[in-house]
Amino acid sequence: RKEVEQDPGPFNVPEGATVAFNCTYSNSASQSFFWYRQDCRKEPKLLMSVYSSGNEDGRFTAQLNRASQYISLLIRDSKLSDSATYLCVVNMELSNFGNEKLTFGTGTRLTIIP
């Protein structure tokens, strides 16, 4: 089983619609959680961190369910510019050195259709 699992998609969604992605992780000791965005042939960029209480940034809402070990991302009123691959990322603390290791999911490819 992969440490971080995502539905690879593709998701083809009309402009203005709401779309949601889920992601599951296997290590219950995981410490922190993120969504990264990666445009075609570009580097990943942090979209938002995910907090236990849930958090919102404009049209984007992220939620964490530690009991079920899943993370979600909701995009409301989708724009053409939201077309990208969304990577679910988990940070597992490996040691007391502050040794961190980001584990990425495969990514979910989203295309917003005009």
Place this chain on the structure above:
Amino acid sequence: GAGVSQSPRYKVAKRGQDVALRCDPISGHVSLFWYQQALGQGPEFLTYFQNEAQLDKSGLPSDRFFAERPEGSVSTLKIQRTQQEDSAVYLCASSIGSYNEQFFGPGTRLTVL
């Protein structure tokens, strides 16, 4: 301001050739990471430096892969005797310290023929 830079951006190597990939992190960033991203996959962790110390190299796929950061700034990932399965994008990321946001460079796309 300058972000993370990587060179070369593209590298074509013949099987068996040695390659060296360079990463210039953001100035002052203590932590530096290397990832490998195969086509259609998410980045996979290779190794991690805190200043010049290589704290974790558990993701390096074989002893043909070697990374260094001798002065705690620029880092080099070296791949000896390249194989076709080494073809991937190699991403470098840096952060100001532990558990801070990682900023990624544009990557080096390595193709091994």
